[in-house]
Amino acid sequence: MSKQLTFKSASEMPMISVSLGDMEWNKTGAWRTQRPFYEDKTPPCSAACPAGNDIVAFIQKIAKEDFEGAWNIIKEENPFPGVCGRVCFHPCESKCNRGPFDEPIAIHALERFVADFGSCLSRKTGKAGEKRKEKVAIIGSGPAGMSCAFHLARLHYDVTVFESFSLAGGMLRMGIPSYRLPKDILNREISDIEALGVEIRTGVSLGEDLRLEDLKDYQAVFISTGAHRSRGLRIPGEKEKGVLSGLDLLKKINLSKRVKLGDKIAVIGGGNTAMDVARSVIRLGKKATILYRRSREEMPAFEDEILEALEEGVKIRYLVNPIRVGQKDGLKRLECLRMELSEKDESGRRRPVPIPNSNLFIDSDHVVIAAGEEIEASFLPEGLEKKEGIILTRRDGSAGIKGVFAGGDLTSNQRTVAHAIGSGKKAAMAIDCFFKGKDGEEVIIQHLIGEGPSLSIFGYLHPGERLRNSHVVTFEELNMDYFEPAKRQGESKSAVKERIKGFKEVSSTLSEGVALDEAERCFSCGTCNECENCYVFCPDGSILKREELFPHQVDYDYCKGCGICFTECPRGAISLQGEAK
Amino acid sequence: MKKIEIPLEENLGHGHLACAGCGAAISMRLTLKALGEKTIMVFPASCWSIVPGSWPYSSFRITAIHAGFVTAGATASGVRAALDVRGDLETQVAVWAGDGGTFDIGLQALSGAAERNEDFIYICNDNEGYMNTGTQRSSATPLLAWTTTTPVMQPKENPKKDIMAIMADHHIPYAATATIAYPEDLIRKLQKAKGIRGTRFIHLFSPCPPGWKMASEQTIKISRLAVRSRIFPLYEIENGRNYTIQEESRIVPVKEYLKLQGRFGHLTEKDIETTQKNVDDTWERLQRRARC
Numbered sequence: 001m002s003k004q005l006t007f008k009s010a011s012e013m014p015m016i017s018v019s020l021g022d023m024e025w026n027k028t029g030a031w032r033t034q035r036p037f038y039e040d041k042t043p044p045c046s047a048a049c050p051a052g053n054d055i056v057a058f059i060q061k062i063a064k065e066d067f068e069g070a071w072n073i074i075k076e077e078n079p080f081p082g083v084c085g086r087v088c089f090h091p092c093e094s095k096c097n098r099g100p101f102d103e104p105i106a107i108h109a110l111e112r113f114v115a116d117f118g119s120c121l122s123r124k125t126g127k128a129g130e131k132r133k134e135k136v137a138i139i140g141s142g143p144a145g146m147s148c149a150f151h152l153a154r155l156h157y158d159v160t161v162f163e164s165f166s167l168a169g170g171m172l173r174m175g176i177p178s179y180r181l182p183k184d185i186l187n188r189e190i191s192d193i194e195a196l197g198v199e200i201r202t203g204v205s206l207g208e209d210l211r212l213e214d215l216k217d218y219q220a221v222f223i224s225t226g227a228h229r230s231r232g233l234r235i236p237g238e239k240e241k242g243v244l245s246g247l248d249l250l251k252k253i254n255l256s257k258r259v260k261l262g263d264k265i266a267v268i269g270g271g272n273t274a275m276d277v278a279r280s281v282i283r284l285g286k287k288a289t290i291l292y293r294r295s296r297e298e299m300p301a302f303e304d305e306i307l308e309a310l311e312e313g314v315k316i317r318y319l320v321n322p323i324r325v326g327q328k329d330g331l332k333r334l335e336c337l338r339m340e341l342s343e344k345d346e347s348g349r350r351r352p353v354p355i356p357n358s359n360l361f362i363d364s365d366h367v368v369i370a371a372g373e374e375i376e377a378s379f380l381p382e383g384l385e386k387k388e389g390i391i392l393t394r395r396d397g398s399a400g401i402k403g404v405f406a407g408g409d410l411t412s413n414q415r416t417v418a419h420a421i422g423s424g425k426k427a428a429m430a431i432d433c434f435f436k437g438k439d440g441e442e443v444i445i446q447h448l449i450g451e452g453p454s455l456s457i458f459g460y461l462h463p464g465e466r467l468r469n470s471h472v473v474t475f476e477e478l479n480m481d482y483f484e485p486a487k488r489q490g491e492s493k494s495a496v497k498e499r500i501k502g503f504k505e506v507s508s509t510l511s512e513g514v515a516l517d518e519a520e521r522c523f524s525c526g527t528c529n530e531c532e533n534c535y536v537f538c539p540d541g542s543i544l545k546r547e548e549l550f551p552h553q554v555d556y557d558y559c560k561g562c563g564i565c566f567t568e569c570p571r572g573a574i575s576l577q578g579e580a581k
Numbered sequence: 582m583k584k585i586e587i588p589l590e591e592n593l594g595h596g597h598l599a600c601a602g603c604g605a606a607i608s609m610r611l612t613l614k615a616l617g618e619k620t621i622m623v624f625p626a627s628c629w630s631i632v633p634g635s636w637p638y639s640s641f642r643i644t645a646i647h648a649g650f651v652t653a654g655a656t657a658s659g660v661r662a663a664l665d666v667r668g669d670l671e672t673q674v675a676v677w678a679g680d681g682g683t684f685d686i687g688l689q690a691l692s693g694a695a696e697r698n699e700d701f702i703y704i705c706n707d708n709e710g711y712m713n714t715g716t717q718r719s720s721a722t723p724l725l726a727w728t729t730t731t732p733v734m735q736p737k738e739n740p741k742k743d744i745m746a747i748m749a750d751h752h753i754p755y756a757a758t759a760t761i762a763y764p765e766d767l768i769r770k771l772q773k774a775k776g777i778r779g780t781r782f783i784h785l786f787s788p789c790p791p792g793w794k795m796a797s798e799q800t801i802k803i804s805r806l807a808v809r810s811r812i813f814p815l816y817e818i819e820n821g822r823n824y825t826i827q828e829e830s831r832i833v834p835v836k837e838y839l840k841l842q843g844r845f846g847h848l849t850e851k852d853i854e855t856t857q858k859n860v861d862d863t864w865e866r867l868q869r870r871a872r873c
Contacts, residue, residue: 019639023596026634031601481762481805482582484830520582536585536764537801539606541595558595562602562790563798570582576798 028540032561032579036534036554039575041469041526045092045107047450050418051078051147052425054458055092055107056527057466062110062519063529071118074111076458078421079150079193080143080172082119082185085112086507087176088418089302097475097525103488105522106510112491113515119188131197132156134435137218139206142170143417144224144408146193147424148431151457153196155432160218161198164205170226171409172417174251175273177280178503207379212404220431223380223391223399224408224424227415231372233268237325238369242332246273246370253280261286262365266334268292268322269370270299275306277370278314282500288314291362293321293339298349308506311496317362321354325367334362375410389413396430396440397423405430426455473526473572482533482570489518528552528573534565587764588614597640599632602797604787604804605706606632607761609677612704612785615771618643620673621660625653625687627679627706628713653678654690658699673775674701680721681711684742695751698779702771705744706785712792723812724859725852726844727794733847740859745784745818746870752821753780758813760786762805766815766827773817786813794843806838811864816871824871835860 005020007013045055054073061070074081085108096104136152138145141163149159167173168190172181194200204210206225215221230245232238246269252259265281267274270292278288290309292299295318299306310316324335338358341350374389383401385392391411393399399406407423409415429447430440445452447459450472458466491507493499499506510518530551535543542559543552554565566576592613599606605628613620621644624630630647633639648656653676661674678687683705691703710728711717718728720742731737748756755777759767767785774781788804790797807813808829815827835857839845848856 017636019634019637021638022594023598023634023638023640024594025638026596026598028596028598481802484582531582531584533585536587537607537761539599539601539603539610539800540597541591541593541610555595560601562800563796564602564607564800567798568801 027557028560029542029556029558032556032559034561034563035556035577035579036559036561036563036566036574037577038528038552038554038573039469040467040528040573042450042472043525043527044095044097044450044472044474045105045525046456047454047472048091048095049449049454050091050414050416051080051084051088051421052449052454052456053077053084053092053111054456054466056522056524058114059105059107059110059519059522060524060527060529062114062515063522065516067114067117068121070114071121074114075118076461077425077456079147080189080417080421081111082115082189083143083172083181084418084421085109085115086181086185086505087172089416091418097473097478097523098521100475101480101483102485106488106490106518109489109491109510110515110518113510113512115185115189116509130156131158132435134158134220135160135218136220136222136431137162137215138222138224139210140170140224140226140408140410141168141190141200141202142224142226142408142420143172144226144410144420144424144427145170145222146190147421148222148224148407148428149198149424150193150196151425151428152431153193153198154461155428157431157435159198161200162204162206162210163200163202164208166202168200168202170224171228174254175247175276177250177254177276177283179279179283179499179506180276182505205379212381212401220403220405220434222397222424222427222431223384223404223406223410224420225376225380225410227373227375227409229374229376230369231374233322233369233371235323235325238367240325240327240332242365243325243367243369246277246368247373249277249368250280253284259284262331263287264331264364265289265366265368266291266332266362266364267368267370269372270294270301271370271372272301272305273373274370275301275309275314277368279305279309279312280503281368282312282314283503289362289364290314290316291320291322291334291336292316292318293352294349295319295341298341308493312500313496319352320360320362321352322367323359328363331363331365332367334364334367336360336362373409373415394441396433396444397427398430398434398440403434422453422455425457429455429457429460468526469575471526477572478523478525479568479570481568482531483523486517486521488521489514524571524573526572529571531570533568533570534574537564537568539564585764587611587768590614590617592616592618592620592642594640594642597632597634599628600789600791600797602790602800603632604761604789604800605629605708607800608706608767608785608787611761611764611767612677612771613641613643615768616643616673616675616702616775619671620644620675621646621664622675622677623648623653623657623660625656625676625678625682626650626713627677627682628708629677629679629706631713650682650686652690653682653687654692654694654699654703657701657703658694658697661700676701676703678703678705679711679713679719680705680707680709681719683707684720684744692747692751695748695753695780695782698753700778700780702774702781702783704783704785706787708787708789708792709741710789710792712789716792723856725848725856727847728792728844736847740863743863745782745816748782749818749821749870751780753782754778754820755817756782756784756821757817758784758786758815760804760808760813760815761788762801762808763815763827770817792844794846795841799841803838803841806833806841809833810835810838811860812838814864814867816867824867826867826871
């Protein structure tokens with residue numbers, strides 16, 4: 001209110017009328033018909049991440065040069081940032097809202113940057129305090145099993161992982177060549193999980209050394225034995241000597257790198273395993289030809305993999321389908337039919353049909369079949385239901401026997417590292433619910449990212465923190481006035497002639513400067529990053545800077561509800577709601 | 582994106598009477614951040630006779646003097662002279678006049694003061710009409726726009742007066758255009774003006790939601806589109822001769838700007854073409870001036 005002034009005589013009064021009071025008494029908020037409020041929403045990248053990474057949150061930490069903060073955020077959801085940053089097929093990037101503007105953020109490269117930075121940190125993960133009395137057995141130490149172990153250990157359970165092989169890592173160790181995923185990266189991330197108190201017992205096979213009945217000490221079991229059996233072609237001669245399975249060959253190469261092979265190798269298949277085999281063969285100094293029954297467009301292998309394979313000298317023959325493996329002069333002789341594409345099949349790809357009498361012959365020292373993998377169900381405990389090549393589970397990962405859960409490649413046809421990590425995390429949450437008598441399915445639905453199926457365990461562990469509306473922010477909801485086109489910064493790759501000399505990693509981690517530039521490109525969809533546009537443009541000075549929950553707050557005493565903050569928020573982190581008047 | 586940095590100092594308090602989404606309120610808030618507390622501002626009749634509040638209250642944290650409609654140039658000259666007599670060279674004298682008080686009613690007093698190179702910053706808050714008295718046309722109203730005195734049956738026939746050219750031809754040391762969608766540019770220009778003595782003229786473009794028949798949340802968007810469509814280019818003129826144009830990299834057709842405003846709702850495709858041509862011609866003329 002106005003200051004009270006007392007004038008003792010006329011001479012003390014000003015010559016003209018003067019206003020000395022302020023207008024604070026005039027609460028212009030009463031004019032408002034719509035109310036702006038801060039409300040973080042779901043970015044499309046996180047919603048698309050099968051591992052449930054909080055991508056915007058960690059990229060914003062990078063942008064603020066808080067690399068340790070970024071590392072901690074990734075580790076909330078995913079124990080394998082170094083692995084994912086290298087080998088994940090990054091569906092987050094295809095959904096990135098920066099795509100329609102110029103190019104998506106190189107999310108995988110940033111994740112890898114953080115992971116490699118994290119390796120310089122002291123092991124802050126430490127042991128997860130006092131253990132609870134319940135014990136959980138995990139069968140299979142691939143990404144699903146280890147992710148489940150990691151999260152259960154964080155939840156203070158006593159976890160033992162059983163692995164049939166002599167080293168932990170599953171498909172990450174055996175199926176992925178080290179030029180894509182160096183073994184020290186994998187070892188580092190596995191030992192980080194062990195540091196939480198997880199025990200890994202190697203050389204124990206389910207079915208042979210271990211049966212479900214032997215696990216009486218464990219109140220819950222998570223089965224994640226993967227899909228390791230090569231799917232055959234069902235053609236004559238495929239069982240003969242000189243015909244190898246792609247995965248078996250990769251395992252051998254990954255273990256010893258000294259594998260006896262002839263000079264010419266024919267690889268059958270168009271997926272990532274075929275690429276991995278062919279590129280590994282090239283690194284052993286041999287010639288590799290991939291035979292694929294459809295065309296380049298239908299190839300399931302990742303585009304980058306195909307490009308790198310071609311650069312390295314892998315030959316790819318499209319539209320050929322082997323029908324018989326024969327012999328000639330000590331060589332394998334593949335009899336093939338030429339194919340042509342007809343209508344689309346249920347996978348959405350054009351179906352290849354053979355051209356009659358188009359038989360051709362391809363000679364090679366070895367034939368490698370890399371036409372997909374399937375699960376080995378023979379050693380699995382009775383009572384698990386199998387359908388269409390996978391083990392059936394409920395939404396929470398429970399598998400039909402009380403206390404038994406399953407995940408990873410065993411239970412899904414989406415066989416990627418990120419899906420496996422996500423399913424391990426889901427099972428960890430469900431197992432926690434199982435022990436605490438909560439409805440696992442219900443809890444999982446509550447913690448979906450956006451519409452799901454991606455899942456966040458952070459919200460489960462820290463209720464009320466980093467809350468987000470499940471609405472996934474679209475490109476149209478962003479304000480592009482504040483962004484300039486900027487080139488995407490990717491990793492650099494070593495020269496082809498260096499690459500093919502051995503199994504050294506092809507791509508390199510971003511430098512700090514490049515990572516900062518790339519993080520700077522992130523729109524931070526739906527997530528306030530304190531750009532302060534709302535503060536700058538408010539006509540009524542009604543945006544207050546507060547440090548607590550949100551960096552800013554609306555002063556509803558004076559906010560007239562014009563909506564400028566809502567429009568000028570570049571990232572859709574402010575909502576506008578009608579007020580009843 | 583680069584964070585927009587503006588001074589934290591607030592010299593426009595809460596509770597002022599500007600309409601929701603008022604462009605001029607943003608202009609004022611930013612201007613007072615740039616000029617600082619030690620400012621005496623002269624106000625001829627305009628929205629800002631009303632907006633700060635009625636006696637004995639004011640939302641200003643600076644000294645404001647209300648003056649007659651025609652007298653801004655003269656009043657400011659007098660205030661400056663009084664300060665000079667008291668030896669106060671620190672306090673800035675500024676004028677805040679609307680386009681009516683500048684382009685039309687106050688032009689002679691402004692012209693006189695500018696010719697004498699009086700030492701003040703004259704800020705013309707241009708909302709392209711007499712928005713405080715019922716949205717009548719001024720000589721700042723753009724071609725073909727609706728106002729209550731240029732109804733849609735007979736929208737404004739004449740293009741907007743080129744006030745910047747008029748002021749430049751007074752050979753004043755500094756003249757600049759600015760608008761709220763570019764707050765750092767606006768503040769930089771005011772701070773630059775602050776460091777110069779003599780008559781300095783700032784042409785501020787402030788969208789008016791009720792007068793322009795536009796949504797209140799579009800104020801900044803429209804301010805930005807005015808620059809991007811070259812309806813209101815950003816530039817500076819030093820000593821009436823040296824032009825510096827702040828070029829926008831993302832140019833849009835004038836239609837993008839017009840379509841968000843009800844005052845242009847009656848425009849036909851042909852009218853839009855006419856407007857575009859007018860804008861192109863004005864832009865070309867500006868560039869020609871900038872070259873010589």
